[in-house]
Amino acid sequence: MTVTTGLVGAGRRAGVFASALAASPDLEFVGVWTRRTLAAEEFAKRYDVSVFADFVDLLDACEAVCFAVPPAVQGELAGIAARAGKSVLLEVPIAWDLADAERLTETVVAAGVVSQVAFTWRYTAEVQRFLQAHGPDRRPRGGGCRVVKVHRDQPAQADRWRGERGLLFDVGPHVADLLDAAMGPVVDVDAEDDENAWVTLRLEHRLVGPSESTLGSSSTIDYDEAVFEFVGADGKTSVDCSDAERTADYATMFAEFANAARTGEAHALDVNRGLHIQRVIEAADTKLRMGR
Structure with a gap:
């Protein structure tokens, strides 16, 4: 069973993730949200997915969220996604500073959702x-x-x-x-x-x-x-x-994310690992x- 997944971001890094998302047999790429509407529309046309005008609308349409945005933005939005019960794939570093990283980690752990950090190396x-x-x-x-x-x-x-x-x-x-x-x-x-x-x-x-x-x-x-x-x-x-x-083997990264999202099992490179490295x-x- 595939895991419905949304993408947040539309920059260079998001382009890499979008390509891997679209090719993944384990994830169903449902759409993209970004504050830059024109960029989101380009992604939507290329991968035949939806553009969401509001971040909350994206969350309503998926089970998991892949983030490809600057750390200051990720620290805020990933916390919202976790509280909504969504599995989160996070970029590196996980937040702008240590205080934000600690808050995000607390939120993800308290919500009991799956997390994975894209340590692509x-x-x-x-x-x-x-x-x-x-x-x-x-x-x-x-x-x-x-x-x-x-x-x-x-x-x-x-x-x-x-x-x-x-x-x-x-x-x-x-x-x-x-x-x-x-x-x-x-x-x-x-x-x-x-x-x-x-x-x-x-x-x-x-x-x-x-x-x-x-x-x-x-x-x-x-x-x-x-x-x-x-x-x-x-x-x-x-x-x-x-x-x-x-x-980097993005296919494997996304396959492991999908498996964790389906089973609820913690991934070795989860938000706690992200916090340790940020410290x-x-x-x-x-x-x-x-x-x-």
Whole structure:
């Protein structure tokens, strides 16, 4: 039985989700709502779905909601959807700041609805193989990553929050999530930046040890780079996430969301996971501001 699902948003990210929604055998894509009516109409025509003039009307028409909007908008609307009894698929980060993330998590948990967070790097074949072979039970002694994003002066309207909050909130959640999954729960955080706005993120992992990562942007590269390296009993291992957004297995992500929505079983990457990672990123941001 398919799960009727609505989409909130009509930007670049929403386009990726809409395509996967339309192709999913497990979800029935019923329609889209966004504050930009013209953009919603383009989506509706392309995927032969309805445009909803009001967010509440969208909720009335579906069992689950997929969000592809900036975190400040998601934090508010996802809470409304959860209170209406809808399963929610959330973008990263789950809210604008830690207070909003905590409120959203409390709302979702109190409503007893299914939640899943789109940590899309976790849905690449390479990352899944790596975590199966080299998880924290193999007791890595250290690790980290280097992330370099192509510098873009004028982000799209829907992505302007990324320019405002910086790489720490853009790719930082994906970095922290993968390191936490590979090396064990993060229990302490430190961070610093330099005059070029490059961020060094240091995480302490329970019972395992430290990880150190660098995040920055450059105008001299043609494509994003994100490579993780770990040291342990097996020697050095690595996993490349440079092309993670393009190679992410959205079909699997949506299939798992549909299964969770049907069964009511909690997903490993639920809102609580989203809150944990947001706490890590917010702690790093606090350290950055204290050091300036």
